[in-house]
């Protein structure tokens with residue numbers, strides 16, 4: 001191939017132009033670059049995009065397409081099995097090289113390895129880069145070799161790696177071929193819900209795309225970061241960055257975040273104690289990626305072997321009540337309804353609803369994980385899998401199974417005025433704070449005044465807390 005033949009850049013979970021190492025490398029060849037995104041619902045199997053992710057993907061691709069246009073390029077959209085689409089496109093445009101940023105889940109690693117081999121067999125060079133993590137999973141090893149299973153030493157090891165790589169220069173211009181190959185039309189992919197449009201609430205809280213990602217980070221660094229350590233546990237406050245969907249789709253990289261936060265800390269603009277806790281959460285994400293990379297069956301199998309015999313239940317009725325936010329426990333229902341409305345849920349509440357599913361209802365953590373997969377805009381195979389195993393007590397560095405979250409005390413502690421519950425469980429909005437997390441204990445006249453009739457306007461608790469707790473402990477005894 002001549003040096004004027006085009007190179008193909010394959011966008012995957014890196015929908016950005018800034019700090020995109022593989023795109024930078026493609027441009028640095030000096031050859032025309034053809035950027036492509038493939039909507040592949042075949043290769044991932046169960047892990048194909050969920051409904052909320054599809055909404056985000058549409059918006060993010062729309063925004064990326066505009067950015068590419070401004071840079072003088074065109075985003076080519078194709079749909080189908082990537083292992084067929086990419087080689088076909090390579091042939092169609094006469095590409096000499098293919099570039100991509102690496103991915104880490106089992107199906108992704110296997111698919112990329114196989115595609116790389118088949119392209120190289122056809123003498124097409126493949127270059128892959130790390131555009132997703134601070135460090136590759138295999139870069140952080142225990143002293144005796146092998147991956148970490150406990151977060152704190154992982155975090156120490158990550159910090160002792162030395163400098164996180166510099167960000168690569170932002171891309172303003174991309175030279176392309178004189179004629180681009182044919183592209184699908186984004187709207188033909190029907191990624192957005194129509195009948196009904198259940199994503200109306202998403203529009204109000206999210207700005208997908210690279211610009212939205214950077215403004216989320218800047219808004220966070222302009223205020224909430226200063227009290228992150230405490231406020232990160234308060235669902236009733238704007239205490240966290242809400243960067244998770246942006247990070248999932250790669251609209252911002254953890255390397256960009258790392259340097260911006262560290263620079264602010266060095267300049268004395270962000271307290272070290274707060275910024276460091278925030279960066280440790282970015283490191284939890286790295287830890288999750290390490291876990292799924294080294295435990296490729298983790299989305300199906302419990303990491304702790306003894307839990308593979310746990311008597312998980314399967315009950316559509318119980319699962320439906322949980323999904324719909326009709327459990328009768330206000331903090332749980334608020335979380336599940338926030339998920340419906342915004343495609344997102346606060347981390348503290350993810351833990352509460354997860355614990356409730358697994359321990360109060362004794363349902364299989366995989367059922368909860370798959371619901372989150374479908375409904376979260378930040379649904380992420382690494383974070384979702386690792387977090388569900390963590391809350392179920394069967395994962396790495398997990399909360400011990402017998403430590404069972406009490407939904408009432410969680411509510412009283414982290415949503416003391418009940419504002420979070422009131423926002424999402426509207427039928428309880430007139431209840432005073434004193435009773436908002438325990439409506440069943442409220443005096444009749446208080447309920448009446450607030451227009452609450454238990455069992456009619458709002459459900460009675462679907463399980464008795466004390467009994468459910470005991471059932472969970474009994475189930476745990478059976479595998480101990």
Ligand SMILES: Cc1cc2nc3c(=O)[nH]c(=O)nc-3n(C[C@H](O)[C@H](O)[C@H](O)COP(=O)(O)OP(=O)(O)OC[C@H]3O[C@@H](n4cnc5c(N)ncnc54)[C@H](O)[C@@H]3O)c2cc1C
Pocket residue numbers: 232240241242243244245247248281282283284285286288345346347348350351354372376378379380381383384385387388391
């Ligand atoms: C049951 C359960 C399921 C979850 N599923 C997902 C998921 O599918 N996708 C997802 O991104 N996160 C998931 N999390 C982790 C966490 O809840 C979200 O990352 C966080 O709420 C996102 O909000 P934020 O961006 O404002 O977080 P911030 O507090 O601002 O944190 C910044 C970033 O750090 C990372 N992070 C924060 N907390 C964690 C954590 N506990 N584990 C791993 N990374 C973390 C995220 O990338 C996040 O965007 C899950 C947690 C639980 C308990």
